[in-house]
Amino acid sequence: MAVSAAAKKFAGQVSQLLKKHYPDAKCSLNFSTPLELLVATILSAQCTDERVNLVTRELFRKYKDVAAYAEAPPKDLEKAIQSTGFFHNKTKSIQGCCETLLERYNGQIPQDIGKLVDLPGIGRKTANVILGTAFGIASGVVVDTHVSRLSQRLGLSQEKTAEKIEQDLMDQFPKKEWIVLSHRLIQHGRKVCAARKPSCGKCPLEAICPKVGVEGKG
Template sequence: MGTPRESRAEQAEEIVDRLEAEYPDSTISLRYSNRLELLIAVILSAQCTDERVNTETRELFATYETASDYANAPQEELAEALSSITYYNSKAGYIRESCEIIVEEHDGEVPDTMAELTELPGVGRKTANVVLQHGHDVVEGIVVDTHVQRLSRRLGLTEEEYPETIEQELMELVPDGYWQQFTHLCIDHGRAVCTARNPDCGDCVLADICPSERGDGEVDLASGDPW
């Protein structure tokens, strides 16, 4: 088992430094060319891989170009276009309803505040943070996805279980200049090394400061990692 830094803030700083060196080109993997496409892609990415979303949105974005296009599309037609995406019926509904609001209340433009974004169906803080950061260049929080949840708990940065409370703790530990990049670094490391079921602790740049590392390729379940 590794030995974390004396404080959680020092631990967070060391984690960011090491992961930045390991993944210098870390960035968002969803493909989009405007704010609306970004919003749609992030809604679709819930419990679905970015690779699958990128494959499906190539044709989707060529067919539907404006918020009005989505708002006016028949539910069955839009659901069919998303049929290879997880929960495609629900997501088709979220997209149509969100675009109706965007057309009626925001002149067809994706809103640029947390409050307005989270009023859209299917949009919580995670989705809103992504849209703000990458669509509007506004960083007011940390995107907490499944990788950020897993790594933050394994690395001793939080003992919380819910994304909203994890985000609040991380915002107190991670310097605000790294809030956006912290998510991408966790995602890259979570995909490459610190996977959910079989983390490669023996090849992890954070092993010596990870309180969950056991040196045998397994994560210490006593650390409270949420499988």
């Protein structure tokens, strides 16, 4: 699908206003290596970054490399990450990833979207976070719960699935903006354009926002 010039112009306005208001938006998950970011991002599913950072402070002290996660008794890992929710699934994902990394990639994290998505528990969202934030590779736009919601409200996409929303965003924003755009949209979604009670009065995008689906408008 070709994108209209009007759509790209609107995207440019969004981009400019976000840049002005969130000049140095960055990843809010604490990490010091690509592996730590991979683990933190798996833990971040349906959980606040604040909670993830609380858990990983101890977790990263105990598990230093891929082998440490792969060899750990599952019960130990489950206990360590319990408070982030979905802990059975997340433990299987972390250990499955680390086992596969040892088997196929000599314990290294591949810098390739296809290979990352092929790992257990890694979808496009997590893969885009790892590539963009750990390696500086613009493989796509990170579409999480915040980016999905903001894309709808701003009228950037009418699609429902994360995959289709991501394609719409990639079509409207230049590739060089994808990584920082993701961080800015997420920060804006957390602080201003919140799910339940959006602070439209304090929103820097107020003047151009169609407010699709926002109560009182739409």
